[in-house]
Amino acid sequence: MLLIDIMKKVLRVSKALMVKSPAQVDVRYQAMHNPERYRGEHRIDYETCIGCDSCNKICPTHAITMKKLPFKKQNIVPEVNLSVCIFCGLCEDVCPTKPEKSIVLSGGRYDMLSGGWHEDQNDFWVHVDIPQSYIDSRLEEEEAVRVKKELAAKKKAAEAKAKAEAEAKGETLEEAEAKKPASDGTPDFTAGGES
Numbered sequence: 001m002l003l004i005d006i007m008k009k010v011l012r013v014s015k016a017l018m019v020k021s022p023a024q025v026d027v028r029y030q031a032m033h034n035p036e037r038y039r040g041e042h043r044i045d046y047e048t049c050i051g052c053d054s055c056n057k058i059c060p061t062h063a064i065t066m067k068k069l070p071f072k073k074q075n076i077v078p079e080v081n082l083s084v085c086i087f088c089g090l091c092e093d094v095c096p097t098k099p100e101k102s103i104v105l106s107g108g109r110y111d112m113l114s115g116g117w118h119e120d121q122n123d124f125w126v127h128v129d130i131p132q133s134y135i136d137s138r139l140e141e142e143e144a145v146r147v148k149k150e151l152a153a154k155k156k157a158a159e160a161k162a163k164a165e166a167e168a169k170g171e172t173l174e175e176a177e178a179k180k181p182a183s184d185g186t187p188d189f190t191a192g193g194e195s
């Protein structure tokens with residue numbers, strides 16, 4: 001009987017040793033199951049961010065720095081210093097983009113609470129790394145828009161000039177346009193040929 005009791009105890013202890021207690025689980029490598037209003041590390045969507053600067057202006061701890069981008073529009077995007085951030089969520093609340101906000105406190109980094117694991121202060125920053133291919137395509141788009149605007153402006157200026165010239169001759173622009181094919185710059189070889 002005594003031997004059976006000992007065996008049972010040994011079995012119980014062995015089982016207990018095989019199951020990890022919560023304190024033994026390294027939560028850094030566990031899947032996140034965040035509650036609805038969880039506030040964690042910021043996720044920043046540089047494609048939807050309109051660079052309005054509202055998140056930066058409202059941040060009570062100056063944790064946000066606006067990173068400059070090489071574009072004419074949306075030329076800034078937020079980056080967050082998590083060692084200063086108090087996770088108040090105001091930056092997310094104020095972000096105007098829809099349907100999704102461009103800055104959301106949805107990321108998970110349990111290791112932020114332990115200073116010992118960070119040799120580099122950059123570990124505390126949420127940086128926005130934009131691929132060169134995205135930068136190139138955005139710059140191409142902006143260049144196309146610039147060229148289109150330039151052509152439209154030139155066309156408008158030419159129309160205004162033609163209108164002014166027609167008015168100087170006492171004609172409407174339509175009348176001047178109607179005459180244009182006969183006097184569109186082609187040399188008139190018949191004029192004055194008999195003299």
Ligand code: SF4
Pocket residue numbers: 055058059060061062063064080084085086087088089090091092
């Ligand atoms: S959560 Fe609060 S403190 Fe942190 S970056 Fe956003 S506004 Fe600033």
Ligand code: SF4
Pocket residue numbers: 048049050051052053054055056076077078091094095096097101102103
């Ligand atoms: S508030 Fe939103 S849209 Fe405006 S700069 Fe911040 S992340 Fe971008």
